[in-house]
Amino acid sequence: GDSVTQMEGPVTLSEEAFLTINCTYTATGYPSLFWYVQYPGEGLQLLLKATKADDKGSNKGFEATYRKETTSFHLEKGSVQVSDSAVYFCALSDQNSGGSNYKLTFGKGTLLTVNP
């Protein structure tokens, strides 16, 4: 079945540091890939997405490129801020898995803490 594997956290960085959070996936069909962010005490929000190979999703300075050859969708940001402290979830939606296409499969989440 479908699965998403994220790098283990927590990740602690200083402000203005470069961020990478690794995400790899397994899917039987042609998945769309997403990054969600969960700020403290809130629900998840869609951060960015990519729907086909080589697409790059971007939002709020974050980027991720859909790499089919390595089945990866790593999240990057060139200069993090304290306000980026949150839990980040990689997720996929596989339209052609043969099963339900009504759900997202989430990774376990990576806690990012950015210190001033």
Added chain:
Amino acid sequence: NAGVTQTPKFRILKIGQSMTLQCTQDMNHNYMYWYRQDPGMGLKLIYYSVGAGITDKGEVPNGYNVSRSTTEDFPLRLELAAPSQTSVYFCASSYRGGPNTGELFFGEGSRLTVL
């Protein structure tokens, strides 16, 4: 602009008690979902609905029930609460085709503790 509203935000239950988590959305979305979030385990789908009167099981439905009598409401019922149901519960919704674009809208969550 309310979006997805969940109540209650916090609840403590005793083993064997029952309760209902309420979820309402005002975006006229067809699809609604209940997820649970356990520490270090990501989100697991409990139940989902593709429209009023239609519900189906997700990955972890045991111990839960749902109903969808209106487009707006999707309550989650816990019968005979057990410690294993201690978790944070999230309701979410999306428009038709939303799952394929990943654009789910989440509520703020309901933290449930079963003692």
